[in-house]
Amino acid sequence: MAKDQAFVTLATNDNYARGAMVLGRSLRNHNTTRQLVVMIGTQVSQPSKEVLEKIFDEVRLVDVLDSGDTAHLALMKRPDLGITFTKLHCWALTHYSKCVFMDADTLVLQNIDELFDREELSAAPDPGWPDCFNSGVFVFKPSNETYGRLLEYCAEHGSFDGGDQGVLNGYFSNWATADISKHLPFIYNLSSIAIYTYLPAFKQYGGNAKVVHFLGETKPWSYTFDPTTQMVSGDVKEAPTQHSFLLDWWTLYSASVVPLLAEEYGDQAFDSGC
Amino acid sequence: MAKDQAFVTLATNDNYARGAMVLGRSLRNHNTTRQLVVMIGTQVSQPSKEVLEKIFDEVRLVDVLDSGDTAHLALMKRPDLGITFTKLHCWALTHYSKCVFMDADTLVLQNIDELFDREELSAAPDPGWPDCFNSGVFVFKPSNETYGRLLEYCAEHGSFDGGDQGVLNGYFSNWATADISKHLPFIYNLSSIAIYTYLPAFKQYGGNAKVVHFLGETKPWSYTFDPTTQMVSGDVKEAPTQHSFLLDWWTLYSASVVPLLAEEYGDQAFDSGC
Numbered sequence: 001m002a003k004d005q006a007f008v009t010l011a012t013n014d015n016y017a018r019g020a021m022v023l024g025r026s027l028r029n030h031n032t033t034r035q036l037v038v039m040i041g042t043q044v045s046q047p048s049k050e051v052l053e054k055i056f057d058e059v060r061l062v063d064v065l066d067s068g069d070t071a072h073l074a075l076m077k078r079p080d081l082g083i084t085f086t087k088l089h090c091w092a093l094t095h096y097s098k099c100v101f102m103d104a105d106t107l108v109l110q111n112i113d114e115l116f117d118r119e120e121l122s123a124a125p126d127p128g129w130p131d132c133f134n135s136g137v138f139v140f141k142p143s144n145e146t147y148g149r150l151l152e153y154c155a156e157h158g159s160f161d162g163g164d165q166g167v168l169n170g171y172f173s174n175w176a177t178a179d180i181s182k183h184l185p186f187i188y189n190l191s192s193i194a195i196y197t198y199l200p201a202f203k204q205y206g207g208n209a210k211v212v213h214f215l216g217e218t219k220p221w222s223y224t225f226d227p228t229t230q231m232v233s234g235d236v237k238e239a240p241t242q243h244s245f246l247l248d249w250w251t252l253y254s255a256s257v258v259p260l261l262a263e264e265y266g267d268q269a270f271d272s273g274c
Numbered sequence: 275m276a277k278d279q280a281f282v283t284l285a286t287n288d289n290y291a292r293g294a295m296v297l298g299r300s301l302r303n304h305n306t307t308r309q310l311v312v313m314i315g316t317q318v319s320q321p322s323k324e325v326l327e328k329i330f331d332e333v334r335l336v337d338v339l340d341s342g343d344t345a346h347l348a349l350m351k352r353p354d355l356g357i358t359f360t361k362l363h364c365w366a367l368t369h370y371s372k373c374v375f376m377d378a379d380t381l382v383l384q385n386i387d388e389l390f391d392r393e394e395l396s397a398a399p400d401p402g403w404p405d406c407f408n409s410g411v412f413v414f415k416p417s418n419e420t421y422g423r424l425l426e427y428c429a430e431h432g433s434f435d436g437g438d439q440g441v442l443n444g445y446f447s448n449w450a451t452a453d454i455s456k457h458l459p460f461i462y463n464l465s466s467i468a469i470y471t472y473l474p475a476f477k478q479y480g481g482n483a484k485v486v487h488f489l490g491e492t493k494p495w496s497y498t499f500d501p502t503t504q505m506v507s508g509d510v511k512e513a514p515t516q517h518s519f520l521l522d523w524w525t526l527y528s529a530s531v532v533p534l535l536a537e538e539y540g541d542q543a544f545d546s547g548c
């Protein structure tokens with residue numbers, strides 16, 4: 001039953017690949033029964049790819065430039081939207097009947113397999129402009145037809161924010177007004193940002209968080225971590241509440257991902273960040 | 275028909291009273307067919323009260339401490355929630371069949387009478403924690419029964435954020451998941467904050483704004499204004515986009531409210547802020 005449903009993420013380089021590894025491990029640790037798929041770009045190194053293969057059921061090289069299809073044509077019109085086109089490629093995974101896309105900068109805190117009860121396009125509101133959904137976590141149905149339409153839309157209208165969120169909100173434009181069941185609770189895509197903008201709400205509801213999303217410029221892998229003292233450091237501007245999620249990320253990364261990376265890199269030097 | 279429906283706001287002091295005056299004028303300028311009601315506290319000065327009476331159909335003194343009813347009892351249990359109890363008093367306006375509450379720090383940019391097509395409790399999402407509604411604009415149905423229950427809820431559970439928004443979200447707790455028609459589009463309660471958190475979305479959708487809400491510590495009346503140069507000044511931390519809304523507020527205030535205040539204050543000195 002669950003074989004034709006998958007969690008899907010994307011990593012176009014080794015940094016985001018680390019995020020994907022942690023995300024994949026967090027899904028496994030919470031006993032998902034679904035398949036795990038990571039789409040990777042050509043810049044992902046061989047050792048990273050090997051580690052991803054240990055964690056994910058399917059590692060799929062997505063080279064939009066090479067695809068020779070509508071995606072390639074769309075990309076030629078809008079070369080600025082390269083990674084956006086790569087993300088949209090998830091609709092081409094038609095060997096699955098339903099999927100949940102998750103950004104590589106998300107971390108799962110509880111089993112979230114119930115998301116597969118939802119229909120396309122289900123997503124949580126974006127704090128900041130809450131009539132838009134945040135495209136870091138969404139339920140979708142792979143379909144070549146939808147894929148083609150999305151690419152067309154994207155090539156024609158571009159993206160109002162320069163990324164996939166703008167495109168997807170433009171295409172699925174009735175999300176805010178049509179169907180409440182397509183509004184995922186915010187705890188399925190809790191932006192670390194929301195902690196500061198409305199701390200009392202975070203204190204009230206944040207304890208039930210299922211997915212934390214480290215959106216914005218500073219990603220968990222932008223920091224460094226000392227496993228002995230269990231301290232995250234770097235140019236940390238964030239307040240202590242985010243730190244507990246950040247610590248969760250680094251704890252999982254250092255314990256479950258770094259050993260796999262060390263094995264693959266062997267004698268080659270690599271910077272684990274901790 | 276429209277006589278039994280009203281826009282309702284609240285001002286417990288002369289500063290918020292200025293906000294209420296501007297709000298009232300903005301509703302009139304956009305040709306509302308509904309009644310305008312302002313609930314005031316005992317601290318509002320006589321001249322302010324006179325001006326409010328020129329703009330609003332009903333100026334209603336709300337003295338929760340004096341009310342001798344359940345509100346008073348509730349307040350004795352939670353003295354910290356004084357203004358919150360005052361706001362909840364809007365449910366006691368049972369001579370109206372339906373109302374739209376609007377914070378005194380909101381400004382209407384287009385006719386919004388269509389809000390009366392919505393049912394209780396309709397409100398727009400709060401940026402920051404978008405599974406909560408923002409309580410700066412909401413549709414409600416006055417009812418002594420609801421009023422009593424709200425006060426009870428408030429006295430028993432308090433407010434998770436110390437204000438009315440926490441109480442109302444606790445009481446109307448299925449807003450996020452139950453009925454999409456109770457989700458007002460964000461442009462009916464566009465927080466000035468949202469401009470910075472997601473500027474591309476503001477550029478895409480902000481042109482349709484119907485109500486701007488100056489939420490947060492700095493209110494329009496915290497600034498000063500030079501009518502000659504049309505410049506707002508003060509400790510202005512905000513970027514230029516908010517300035518156009520702020521300028522709208524001050525333009526309306528200086529042109530339509532200050533003359534009324536000047537008339538009422540007569541020889542008495544008063545600080546108009548411009």
Ligand SMILES: O=c1ccn([C@@H]2O[C@H](COP(=O)(O)OP(=O)(O)O)[C@@H](O)[C@H]2O)c(=O)[nH]1
Nearest residue numbers: 010011012013016083103104105136215216
């Ligand atoms: O250089 C990049 C940028 C983005 N992504 C993928 O696209 C997602 C969205 O980008 P990001 O999370 O950086 O955006 P944000 O959530 O901060 O808006 C990432 O999580 C990755 O899955 C990627 O693989 N490489």
Ligand SMILES: O=c1ccn([C@@H]2O[C@H](COP(=O)(O)OP(=O)(O)O)[C@@H](O)[C@H]2O)c(=O)[nH]1
Nearest residue numbers: 284285286287290357377378379410489490
């Ligand atoms: O001292 C006060 C504080 C608040 N209010 C009323 O309560 C509303 C909510 O407070 P505020 O707008 O300051 O909160 P924010 O929207 O910034 O969270 C105001 O707009 C006023 O209508 C008031 O009359 N006096």
Ligand SMILES: [Mn+2]
Nearest residue numbers: 103105136215
């Ligand atoms: Mn992200």
Ligand SMILES: [Mn+2]
Nearest residue numbers: 377379410489
């Ligand atoms: Mn307000």
